[in-house]
Amino acid sequence: MHKEHNLTKNQQIIFDLIDKSPEPMKAYSILFNVQKKGIKAPLQVYRALDKLVQIGKIHKIESRNAFIACHNSSCQVAKATAFSICEICEKVTEISSAGLSKYLANFKDKDGMKYSKYNLEFFGLCKKCR
């Protein structure tokens, strides 16, 4: 569940674009798409992306350097993320599994260390590509 943040103009433009995209978007592809709206420089994009990630409106898919909108109301603001990634078509889906998130949130390593955050990426073939 997202605390409401009032997005600024740039943040809103970039969030809307990512939110409408059926697939993760890369920073320079975002840049290309918003140039007609007056966002001209990479830094403007990266700044908006940083903020959107911070507040949990989008997530970064680390293995792909790409960004998707968060559609998981149970995800704890960028603190606990899990994705499935198809290695053929590159489709990415956010996983929301109560069991998984509970298991990982409570995971302790050998030293009893608990973690404040995690990111999990599963790879395989999606239905279509199998």
Added chain:
Amino acid sequence: MHKEHNLTKNQQIIFDLIDKSPEPMKAYSILFNVQKKGIKAPLQVYRALDKLVQIGKIHKIESRNAFIACHNSSCQVAKATAFSICEICEKVTEISSAGLSKYLANFKDKDGMKYSKYNLEFFGLCKKCR
């Protein structure tokens, strides 16, 4: 458990360097360190890294664009990796937990999809930094 691969000269040089490093190494830092051994170009480094990742001798820490040697004899050749990362000192440790790897290897999503591979990164503060 690693199948034995005969590393080539470049692969061996680069593996040795990473293996001796107490922390993950970045590609261009590797390049800098092996230039005296005759490896002059980024591509030579990236090619060796690709191969080493493929055969499971090293892993890439995706959130850091850095590489560490695999010290986990139970890790299934780059198919199932988990790390803890300290957000202050950036210390990275490979996690080997039979419970965790069993849980993740058997994880199925809502559609019953099983995955052939995963990568998990936990973030928090290490003992020293707490």
Added chain:
DNA sequence: AAGTTAATGTTATAATATAACACTATGTAA
């Protein structure tokens, strides 16, 4: 010895991301 596959060396360039600085907008508190 010929064919195949993997690795190398090299130059160039693509793709991803941040530094630094001057300026503007917004919210908060006296």
Added chain:
DNA sequence: TTACATAGTGTTATATTATAACATTAACTT
């Protein structure tokens, strides 16, 4: 309502990470 702090903007330049393309060499296979 002014002044202060904080966050966001616009801009130029540059750093960092990664791959394309091509000619060559090494190693393995039959």
